[in-house]
Amino acid sequence: MDLTQVLEATASPDTQLITQAQQQLEQAAQANLPAFLTALANELSNVGKSDVARMAAGLQLKNYLTSKAVEVKVHLQQRWLGMDLTVRQHIKIAVFNTLGTEPAHHRSAAQCVAYIAAAELPAGQWPEIIANLLRNVSGTSNTEAVKEASLEAIGYICEELDPNVLAVQANEILTAIIQGMRKEEPSNRVRLAATRALLNSLEFTKANFEKEIERHFIMQVVCEATQCSDNNVQVAALQNLVKIMSLYYQYMEAYMGPALFAITLNAMKSDNDQIALQGIEFWSTVCDEEADLSIEAMEAADAGRPPEQTSRFYVKGALEYLVPILLLTLAKQEEYDDEDDWNPCKAAGVCLSLMAACCENDIVPRVLPFVDQHLQNVEWKFRDAAVMALGSIIEGPEASTMEGFVHQKMETLISLMSDPAVQVQDTAAWTLGRVCDQLPEAALHESCREVLLNCLASGLEKEPRVATNVCW
Structure with missing residues (x-):
């Protein structure tokens, strides 16, 4: 099997070719999974291969490392840990060395690193991965792409793992992330990766938020990131503020x-x-x-x-x-x-x-x-x-605060059920439902009861979005 050719076929516009390629890949995995995963890792790390083949290799490898279904994910992690140490070591080195070498629009290596770490770190294995990633981030000679991909990997690892697993390295992780977020960082791509990594690591920072000096510094860097010229960095920084408010309101x-x-x-x-x-x-x-x-x-x-x-x-x-x-x-x-x-x-x-x-x-x-x-x-x-x-x-x-105004506006609300704009009809139906639920005396007052009931009855024949709210 020419793996490169088969991987490229998975991105073909021809559905028959895609099906055949998927079948070949599944057969290769069933025949010898360690050899297949090794070949995928080699393909992913080979910069001489096409972008399509590398992207497909990364996607395939990722799917053999994790799953959204918890039971399947646990099974995949146990299967990975049961593989020969030499095979695992080769794959880990390959995916780690891929960081920063993939096309910008589709990167899998950071996720593959994180999913392997999610299986191995809780089992006391691959302890050097965090230190290696931090070295990538802080190394002055490293490229923007290497720093960005390494920060992404750190963020994914923090997202995957229980905070207790990384408790010993939490300070070093936070230091590297904050360094990448600072306004002095010339690359907005690095700032974005760091800001997203912080979002995934905020549960790890409880001890840091409890210390005033450290908390001040974190908040300063996050607030400065909200003023970045790059909209994506601004959004990520604001997402951090939302989560910080949820986790650390008292500070x-x-x-x-x-x-x-x-x-x-x-x-x-x-x-x-x-x-x-x-x-x-x-x-x-x-x-x-x-x-x-x-x-x-x-x-x-x-x-x-x-x-x-x-x-x-x-x-x-x-x-x-x-x-x-x-x-x-x-x-x-x-x-x-x-x-x-x-x-x-x-x-x-x-x-x-x-x-x-x-x-x-x-x-x-x-x-x-x-x-x-x-x-x-x-x-x-x-x-x-x-x-x-x-x-x-x-x-x-309190109902008494709202009843008078709502009763006064019932006639208008009912008339808006026949508004020329269906959006207004929809919202009027929803609001009338809320009135019936929370302020029944205003809704069922004798002055508007019959008109309201007739209006709601005819509302059942309106557009589905309006009729749905009428039913409610």
Whole structure:
């Protein structure tokens, strides 16, 4: 079998050739798996082979090392550990030496290194891999591609392993990652790989976040990365802030006023959807944390003990700045948005719902004027935003705070079930469902009960997305 030719055939536009190639590869694996994996590793590491063959070799090798199914993954790891040490050593050297030599658009070596490490490190094997990767990252003579691929491998290893497995090397790993993230790093590709690696290693950094000096340095580097000229680095840095807020809320007070508030507010306003999404996600995470802390405080009070952590009420303090941005973001939907696509508009609705649960009555005066102003706006996007805003805050505030306004707007909400824009009909149906669930007295008041029931009945014959919300 000409392995290169067969691997290239797996990328053929001819489905028959692909099927034949896959069958040949499976037969080779069944005949002699160690020899087959060795051949794949050799193909992957050979820079003289075509990009297509190397990419296919990496993909094949990866599939014999790991799986998304936990039971299969454990089986593959045990099978790997059962192979001859000489074979494993050859493959490990080959994939490690491949780092930084693959085409930029498709790299498998970093993942292969990580999946082998995920099998071997918990078994006390391949202890030198972390030190070797760190040497690749810090070596001044190493190329940008080698540093980038090595940081990717570190990130994947951190993602795969329990933090306890790497506890002894956690500081060295963090040092290398932070070095790659610093604004002084000339390569944005290296900065991006390092920033993504940090995201995967944040669970490892608990001891570092507990020390003020180390925490300050980590936060400084992450905040600086949010200002990078490369949008991908910005997004990855913001993802780190979201996760840091979730893991280390109790340490964030020193950074919220001077940095995090402004950084995330500006992100929410960004024209780049991915940046805006992370800015919104940050505040959704703060809402989640503070809602949990509120429950914990009540449970502690009932038990007559102090809570382990206390809320800093960041969301409540920032409502006047956050809510206007979220309301305008609700109006940024497009006419042909895919219902399944996650975008800033949908994220803003979820964030408002979380804020309503977190801040209860305090959010009402921040939202209702917008609803009142735009419920009958000539632009469908603003009508939709107004209805979505109302539906998003129905649960959370006391019923008595919302009932009067909602009762007053029932006629308009019902009329919007016949809006020219199907998006508005859809949102109106969803909001009416929320009203029926949370404020039944307003929904079933004798002044609108019959009209509402007739409206909902006719709604069952509308477009599926509208009818689905009517059923709910």
